[in-house]
């Protein structure tokens with residue numbers, strides 16, 4: 081049974097941000113990204129594999145205004 085972003089539920093249970101907080105991550109279905117709830121880093125999913133590397137992480141776009 082696939083969960084968000086086509087990743088398995090089992091995978092979501094163990095996914096965590098590699099930042100210092102090692103906190104939970106959530107799916108951004110619109111952008112097909114994995115987003116840390118603490119540091120807001122965004123991780124891509126390539127070929128169905130989450131790339132949970134700080135080197136690959138993107139930060140959210142600057143807030144407008």
Ligand SMILES: [Zn+2]
Nearest residue numbers: 097099116119
């Ligand atoms: Zn984080």
